[in-house]
Amino acid sequence: MNPAPLVALVGNPNAGKSALFNALTGARQKVGNYPGVTVERHAGRMALPDGRPVELLDLPGTYSLEPSSPDERVTRDVVTGAQAGERLPDAIVVVVDASNLDNHLRFTLQLIALGLPVVVALNMYDLAERDGLKLDPAALARELGVPVVPTVAVRKRGIDELKEALADLATPGATALRPSDPVLHADIATLQRRARQIAMAATISETPVRRWTHMLDSVALHPVFGVLLLFVVLFVMFQAVFFAGAAPADAIAGGFDWLAGQVKQVMPDSILRSLITDGVIAGVGAVIKFLPQILIMFFFILVLEASGYMVRAAFLMDRIMAAVGLSGRAFIPLLSSFACAVPGIMSTRTIEDEKDRLTTILIAPLMTCSARLPVYTLVIGAMIPNVRVLPFVGLQGLVMLGLYVMGVVGAFIVALVLRRTVTKGASSGFMMEMPKYQLPSVRDLAIGLWSRAEIFLKRAGTTIAFTTIVLWAMLSFPQVPKDSAVSQVNYSVAGRIANTIEPAFRPIGFNRDIVLALIPAMAAREVSVAALGTVYAIDSSGDDDTKMAQTLRTRWSLATALAFLMWFVFAPQCISTIAVTRRETNGWKWPAFMVGYLFLLAYIMAGITYWLAVLAGL
Amino acid sequence: MATTPLSLEQLPQRQRATVAGIAWDRLTAPEGRRLRELGFDEGVGIEVLHRARIGGGPIACRIGRMTVALRRRVAGAIHVATDQLG
Numbered sequence: 001m002n003p004a005p006l007v008a009l010v011g012n013p014n015a016g017k018s019a020l021f022n023a024l025t026g027a028r029q030k031v032g033n034y035p036g037v038t039v040e041r042h043a044g045r046m047a048l049p050d051g052r053p054v055e056l057l058d059l060p061g062t063y064s065l066e067p068s069s070p071d072e073r074v075t076r077d078v079v080t081g082a083q084a085g086e087r088l089p090d091a092i093v094v095v096v097d098a099s100n101l102d103n104h105l106r107f108t109l110q111l112i113a114l115g116l117p118v119v120v121a122l123n124m125y126d127l128a129e130r131d132g133l134k135l136d137p138a139a140l141a142r143e144l145g146v147p148v149v150p151t152v153a154v155r156k157r158g159i160d161e162l163k164e165a166l167a168d169l170a171t172p173g174a175t176a177l178r179p180s181d182p183v184l185h186a187d188i189a190t191l192q193r194r195a196r197q198i199a200m201a202a203t204i205s206e207t208p209v210r211r212w213t214h215m216l217d218s219v220a221l222h223p224v225f226g227v228l229l230l231f232v233v234l235f236v237m238f239q240a241v242f243f244a245g246a247a248p249a250d251a252i253a254g255g256f257d258w259l260a261g262q263v264k265q266v267m268p269d270s271i272l273r274s275l276i277t278d279g280v281i282a283g284v285g286a287v288i289k290f291l292p293q294i295l296i297m298f299f300f301i302l303v304l305e306a307s308g309y310m311v312r313a314a315f316l317m318d319r320i321m322a323a324v325g326l327s328g329r330a331f332i333p334l335l336s337s338f339a340c341a342v343p344g345i346m347s348t349r350t351i352e353d354e355k356d357r358l359t360t361i362l363i364a365p366l367m368t369c370s371a372r373l374p375v376y377t378l379v380i381g382a383m384i385p386n387v388r389v390l391p392f393v394g395l396q397g398l399v400m401l402g403l404y405v406m407g408v409v410g411a412f413i414v415a416l417v418l419r420r421t422v423t424k425g426a427s428s429g430f431m432m433e434m435p436k437y438q439l440p441s442v443r444d445l446a447i448g449l450w451s452r453a454e455i456f457l458k459r460a461g462t463t464i465a466f467t468t469i470v471l472w473a474m475l476s477f478p479q480v481p482k483d484s485a486v487s488q489v490n491y492s493v494a495g496r497i498a499n500t501i502e503p504a505f506r507p508i509g510f511n512r513d514i515v516l517a518l519i520p521a522m523a524a525r526e527v528s529v530a531a532l533g534t535v536y537a538i539d540s541s542g543d544d545d546t547k548m549a550q551t552l553r554t555r556w557s558l559a560t561a562l563a564f565l566m567w568f569v570f571a572p573q574c575i576s577t578i579a580v581t582r583r584e585t586n587g588w589k590w591p592a593f594m595v596g597y598l599f600l601l602a603y604i605m606a607g608i609t610y611w612l613a614v615l616a617g618l
Numbered sequence: 619m620a621t622t623p624l625s626l627e628q629l630p631q632r633q634r635a636t637v638a639g640i641a642w643d644r645l646t647a648p649e650g651r652r653l654r655e656l657g658f659d660e661g662v663g664i665e666v667l668h669r670a671r672i673g674g675g676p677i678a679c680r681i682g683r684m685t686v687a688l689r690r691r692v693a694g695a696i697h698v699a700t701d702q703l704g
Contacts, residue, residue: 063655068648102682103657188654213685214667221668221678315668315687319675322689328676430676431652431692434685 004045004053006087007166008078010111011095012104013061014435016123018042020095020153021058022447024162031451034083039074040349041086048167049160057089063103064188065110069352079114091117091169093162098128098135098150099436101199106191108144117169118146121162125150127436132207140202154441213308213436220312230313234335237300245339248292256285274476275469283468290342290576293370294456295449297336297343302448304332305350306440311432318430324412325419327353327430330360334411337367341577345584346452352432355423359415361584362423362594365577366411368404372568376400382549383561399565406569410601422593467575471520494519508603509563509610513555518567522575559613563606571602626679626696631666635698637681644695653692657682664698 025044042058060071067073081088141148151158260277267273318328337344351357480491498516581591668678
């Protein structure tokens with residue numbers, strides 16, 4: 001049986017291509033990856049009016065067939081049949097922004113010149129009319145020599161007509177239009193001029209306004225109000241992630257605890273039971289627990305992207321980011337990393353330039369994520385005196401703020417250094433189209449969220465669950481002999497590793513108990529609190545925080561506590577971050593580099609802190 | 619046209635102008651290509667819409683029917699002729 005015909009959606013960024021893809025395929029889509037690059041492959045199925053199935057491919061948006069990013073290269077390679085693992089499409093749907101014909105038609109001409117059957121979707125037709133633009137699709141079809149269908153993807157208008165046009169093209173035996181007009185193969189400037197002529201011919205009348213967008217931009221890009229608005233948006237976003245995300249995350253963690261409890265009641269105590277409860281259930285729970293925060297974060301990011309506001313935020317922050325060699329685009333991913341580096345790193349995909357993107361990924365773990373809060377709270381609460389240094393300013397809060405600031409300053413310095421060394425290269429700068437404001441469609445948001453969740457659970461999830469189980473094994477084997485005075489933790493592989501590497505950490509003020517707690521903290525930072533509890537033989541599952549604090553006060557010096565906090569600012573301690581970095585950079589090279597430099601930084605900073613504190617007599 | 623002393627960077631906000639020429643040699647190859655792709659070309663209508671904070675932030679300009687954000691250095695390489703003075 002012949003495979004279903006393959007139709008590729010191609011178009012400029014901001015042409016509403018993904019919305020059209022969603023409208024055509026609905027939920028029947030699959031997100032994969034092209035081999036060897038971090039470019040997502042969006043494929044879906046749809047049926048033509050006569051019932052024939054068609055496989056639809058949503059290609060990354062690009063301005064021309066001369067690629068300047070891996071995404072754009074995939075688009076070019078697919079439409080020219082050069083992409084490994086992808087057959088040459090049987091037809092192309094060129095998605096064009098109806099109110100931006102001058103520009104989008106140039107790329108359309110390039111695509112027509114390829115010789116594949118082409119249908120033009122004249123998308124966002126309603127916005128063009130709203131902007132006072134009257135177009136003649138028939139005239140456009142005449143000028144281009146291919147069918148033109150007006151569509152409004154977000155409102156599902158013109159979809160049936162588009163399918164009909166495709167059905168006519170995708171009939172077996174239909175010959176491809178092979179326009180031999182030499183102008184199609186001319187250089188970009190000539191094509192651009194030709195595109196402008198065609199746009200002129202297809203335009204009945206225009207009033208050059210973008211009223212809504214102009215009005216909104218005069219606030220959103222205002223030097224004062226724009227920045228204020230940005231901070232309000234960010235404030236709402238963070239409140240939502242921290243507070244709305246916390247309850248479901250706790251509920252999920254509670255649910256998995258309950259499940260583990262049930263298993264413990266049913267099964268006799270054995271190593272198998274421990275594997276199921278402490279290994280598998282805890283491991284899977286550790287992954288799913290992240291999901292509410294990731295979904296909330298991505299909800300905001302998707303809304304900001306789809307509405308057109310994200311580019312405005314990047315515009316406002318570009319100057320600051322440029323100072324450390326990054327672009328405004330890095331701002332939102334870095335900000336997201338304050339909640340959790342995992343969605344932060346996943347959202348770096350909006351950064352076009354590979355080196356900008358890599359630098360952003362590498363410094364994202366330095367933003368203090370929410371998982372570090374329980375550790376900070378415990379240690380600060382236990383070790384830092386609760387005194388006021390100024391009216392309304394407590395010392396504990398000041399230390400907490402200091403830790404956050406350390407992370408940001410550290411990240412900026414690291415970015416500066418990286419941009420001059422490992423990720424050196426001409427910055428692509430900041431040059432981007434600012435799309436019209438648009439109300440995002442609920443369907444597109446839902447599909448976007450679903451695909452993010454799927455990627456996280458499948459790709460990062462498997463790595464996280466696997467390593468959690470490995471850590472469980474390290475803490476459970478070899479098993480301590482019965483009636484031995486030594487605890488299981490101390491007897492285990494992890495305990496032995498801690499004994500071995502402890503001397504290396506002695507210079508920075510860490511005792512063996514801390515070193516041991518750092519090992520399970522690799523799975524998730526907040527686990528180190530529970531791990532310290534285990535080491536000190538305190539049941540930390542109850543409300544034993546005060547007992548824990550008392551123990552810390554007797555066992556740790558203040559210098560050690562400060563060094564421990566500093567370690568947590570810089571150290572790479574979360575497997576999820578490493579796993580997602582591996583996935584986003586397609587290999588172990590960059591996660592290995594990240595882990596290496598973060599460990600080095602953590603060691604040096606904790607050491608400096610410890611010795612300064614000791615010198616200060618703390 | 620070649621005598622126009624104004625670059626896009628100096629163009630007053632909301633003053634309509636036309637692209638008079640682009641100093642391609644002052645731009646990197648990817649910058650030049652991206653500019654062309656975004657429709658920057660001699661004879662196209664242009665207008666500065668917004669300037670980010672004082673201190674050399676990017677500028678947003680209308681080119682054709684598009685709004686494009688670019689950094690000042692790139693804007694400095696784009697020469698413009700104002701449509702009419704005043």
